[in-house]
Amino acid sequence: MTRSRWTDLARRPALAALYFLVLTPIGLCVRRIRDPLRRSWHACATTYWDHP
Amino acid sequence: MPELILGISAYYHDSAAAVVADGVPLAAAQEERFSRRRHDPRFPAGAVDYCLRAAGAKLGDIAAVAFYEDSALKFRRALATWLATAPRGFPAFHDAFPQWLAWKRNATGEVRRNLRARAGDGGALPPVVSGRHHASHAASAFYPSPYESAAVLCVDGVGEWATTSMWHGRGTRLSALGELRFPHSLGLLYSAFTYFCGFKVDSGEYKLMGLAPYGKPRYAQLIRERLIDIKPDGSFRLDLRHFSYVYGRVMTGRGFEELFDGPRREPEGPLTEREFDLAASVQQVTEEVMLRLARTVCERTGERRLCLAGGVALNCVANGRIVAEGLCDEVWVQPAAGDAGGALGAALAESHRRGAPRAHVGRRTDAMSGALLGPAYAAEEIAGFLDRHGVPYTRLSGDRLARRVAAEIAAGRIVGWFQGRMEFGPRALGARSILADPRDPGMQSTLNLRIKFRESFRPFAPAVLSEDAARWFDLRQESPYMLLTAQVAAEQCRDGDGDGDGDGADAGAGDDLTGLGLLRVRRSTIPAVTHVDRSSRVQTVGPHDNPPFRRLLTAFRDLTGCPLLVNTSFNVRGEPIVNTPQEAYTCFMRTGIDLLVLGDFLLEKQDQPPWRDKEDDWRDAIPMD
Ligand SMILES: [Fe+2]
Numbered sequence A: 001m002t003r004s005r006w007t008d009l010a011r012r013p014a015l016a017a018l019y020f021l022v023l024t025p026i027g028l029c030v031r032r033i034r035d036p037l038r039r040s041w042h043a044c045a046t047t048y049w050d051h052p
Numbered sequence B: 001m002p003e004l005i006l007g008i009s010a011y012y013h014d015s016a017a018a019v020v021a022d023g024v025p026l027a028a029a030q031e032e033r034f035s036r037r038r039h040d041p042r043f044p045a046g047a048v049d050y051c052l053r054a055a056g057a058k059l060g061d062i063a064a065v066a067f068y069e070d071s072a073l074k075f076r077r078a079l080a081t082w083l084a085t086a087p088r089g090f091p092a093f094h095d096a097f098p099q100w101l102a103w104k105r106n107a108t109g110e111v112r113r114n115l116r117a118r119a120g121d122g123g124a125l126p127p128v129v130s131g132r133h134h135a136s137h138a139a140s141a142f143y144p145s146p147y148e149s150a151a152v153l154c155v156d157g158v159g160e161w162a163t164t165s166m167w168h169g170r171g172t173r174l175s176a177l178g179e180l181r182f183p184h185s186l187g188l189l190y191s192a193f194t195y196f197c198g199f200k201v202d203s204g205e206y207k208l209m210g211l212a213p214y215g216k217p218r219y220a221q222l223i224r225e226r227l228i229d230i231k232p233d234g235s236f237r238l239d240l241r242h243f244s245y246v247y248g249r250v251m252t253g254r255g256f257e258e259l260f261d262g263p264r265r266e267p268e269g270p271l272t273e274r275e276f277d278l279a280a281s282v283q284q285v286t287e288e289v290m291l292r293l294a295r296t297v298c299e300r301t302g303e304r305r306l307c308l309a310g311g312v313a314l315n316c317v318a319n320g321r322i323v324a325e326g327l328c329d330e331v332w333v334q335p336a337a338g339d340a341g342g343a344l345g346a347a348l349a350e351s352h353r354r355g356a357p358r359a360h361v362g363r364r365t366d367a368m369s370g371a372l373l374g375p376a377y378a379a380e381e382i383a384g385f386l387d388r389h390g391v392p393y394t395r396l397s398g399d400r401l402a403r404r405v406a407a408e409i410a411a412g413r414i415v416g417w418f419q420g421r422m423e424f425g426p427r428a429l430g431a432r433s434i435l436a437d438p439r440d441p442g443m444q445s446t447l448n449l450r451i452k453f454r455e456s457f458r459p460f461a462p463a464v465l466s467e468d469a470a471r472w473f474d475l476r477q478e479s480p481y482m483l484l485t486a487q488v489a490a491e492q493c494r495d496g497d498g499d500g501d502g503d504g505a506d507a508g509a510g511d512d513l514t515g516l517g518l519l520r521v522r523r524s525t526i527p528a529v530t531h532v533d534r535s536s537r538v539q540t541v542g543p544h545d546n547p548p549f550r551r552l553l554t555a556f557r558d559l560t561g562c563p564l565l566v567n568t569s570f571n572v573r574g575e576p577i578v579n580t581p582q583e584a585y586t587c588f589m590r591t592g593i594d595l596l597v598l599g600d601f602l603l604e605k606q607d608q609p610p611w612r613d614k615e616d617d618w619r620d621a622i623p624m625d
Helices: A005-033 B045-055 B073-087 B091-101 B104-121 B133-142 B186-196 B204-216 B222-225 B252-258 B273-301 B316-324 B339-351 B359-363 B380-387 B399-409 B443-450 B467-474 B513-522 B547-560 B581-590
Strands: B002-011 B016-021 B024-030 B062-067 B128-130 B149-155 B162-170 B171-181 B228-230 B236-238 B305-307 B330-334 B415-417 B432-436 B462-463 B484-488 B534-540 B564-569 B596-600 B601-604
Touching: A005 B073, A005 B091, B002 B045, B016 B045, B016 B339, B024 B045, B024 B339, B045 B104, B045 B399, B062 B236, B073 B104, B073 B513, B091 B104, B091 B273, B104 B128, B104 B596, B133 B149, B133 B171, B133 B305, B133 B339, B149 B273, B149 B547, B162 B186, B162 B273, B171 B273, B186 B204, B186 B236, B204 B273, B204 B316, B204 B581, B222 B228, B222 B252, B222 B273, B228 B273, B252 B601, B273 B305, B273 B316, B305 B484, B316 B330, B316 B484, B330 B601, B380 B581, B399 B415, B399 B432, B399 B547, B399 B581, B399 B596, B399 B601, B415 B581, B462 B467, B462 B547, B467 B534, B534 B547, B581 B596
Parallel strands: B002 B062, B062 B128, B149 B305, B305 B330, B415 B596, B462 B534
Antiparallel strands: B002 B016, B016 B024, B149 B162, B162 B171, B228 B236, B415 B432, B432 B564, B462 B564, B484 B534, B596 B601
16 A cells, blocks of 8 residues: 555654553553553462463 | 365464365465565465465355454454553554554454455455464364374464463364463563574574573573563463563563673674573573473363474474473474464364364374475476476486485485475475485584575484484484474484594593584584484474385485484575475575485486576575574
């Protein structure tokens, strides 16, 4: 697919707006409740297996 | 008419197609072999066309097309990752989001669009269904295996969410028992070290594995303490503060540099003690996790047979440890264990879901036909190509050809061996192979530098007659797909005096050598296939496997007493394995291969007309792997 130069120029600000004005605030709120990636280690846990 | 299912894996890495008829694999191939672009991730148009040709079918004859993963779920994982890493992850978001939005989250739609283009306007299009990435891996591991029931373990980088999964296979049923999820991934841990050591992710992992025996695992404890928390049952989590792959464009960043003594090695830069030790360390940790996972899945299922798939199952050293430790009675590894094999797995899963039996189990063989599921070229086609280009050849067949080629190899010549159907998966197994004498102490460096144009440290693997394997290797089971490493048998080992003359003058010499200096030590009667730790990645060739290749091995044994040959893939570094006679001839003429065998046709280098490449240096045109 070919894109015009204008599409390219408009793309970065549009993506930045979406990322910083929408995704970032949602992400910060979500992380206050729980980490979507469950990154923490649990020394006391015997397993990390999840049920499929 | 049997029910045909077409399987497709694409849009990430190493796309492929496979076709199965009532649960029996008929054909399978990676797209890279047709497009000549290594690990080609695009829609596998060439592979699909080939599979349909091999099945004698048109798209309209296919009952269903099975795509190997769920792209919508994968998109949700990408979304969760962006939310979890904002605002750090903008560069990765910027690169990936437009593609996800445009087409990637609907990969089956993209498959349908590509198939529609192939079918033409009037052609009927079969339904396209999608499975789950790890379900496809599990299906590729269990369904073609020779076992009625087995434990199944899949370990890779990442699919949708799962990065590790365990299953119980019984008959035509596969039950999921548990999974570990992104970003906690053994495959990505290994890839992070691959990247940090200056190799390419998704293809340099073999190199890291080959490098490991040169080093000492002095970072292993640090990895266990700081990078990965491993539970006794093999489940684990990574400490993502040290990795960049979750939010960035690269695998590792400053965290790795602080832990591992400085910046990443530059690609193609000199290899130092640090890279050897990093490779040894991550390999040791990987083996430790794989052993625990294997023990857990066997205990949970009560099975003594284990099937493996996923990119990490290509780590033949870890597989060899599972066998050597006796965690189970037998291990079967899908030869296309990486994502290409997902095409076959998805097709098999759909076929068995529709009621196809696993007929091969009663015969106690696997259903992979020795992984020889790719295109073959008839004698007339080969002769046509040779005659068209005025290529001189001799035609020999059967035992005469085998005896002649065996004699040439015993005289130190290197042979390009092109026979029958091409292999499915990353290993050459005697259909598209370069063969040489394993007893020659100089052969490893000759092959690396003069034929493959690749790094001198990389080891070569042997193909051995299965009935003789036990006398040459400590191998407890068959290894038809070159996916198990074993130690060279003690009776073949030497102390090694470094001069390669085998006089054993200063037995024990080599103990003080480190790094690539270890390469100079002759460790066994088969030095070209003995790695510095006396291990070897073995392919066993049984009585019913690949008849021309077996004849050659038998002829070599009859002539020399040695029932094995160096068997490496027919390509040069960075290039896909050859598929057609034309590609084999080009590789033969460009490299130091002395003799080319195309079916029954034998070509000698000195008889060939002078070769001129269109490009001044054709190697510049091949991207580094
Ligand atoms: Fe995978």
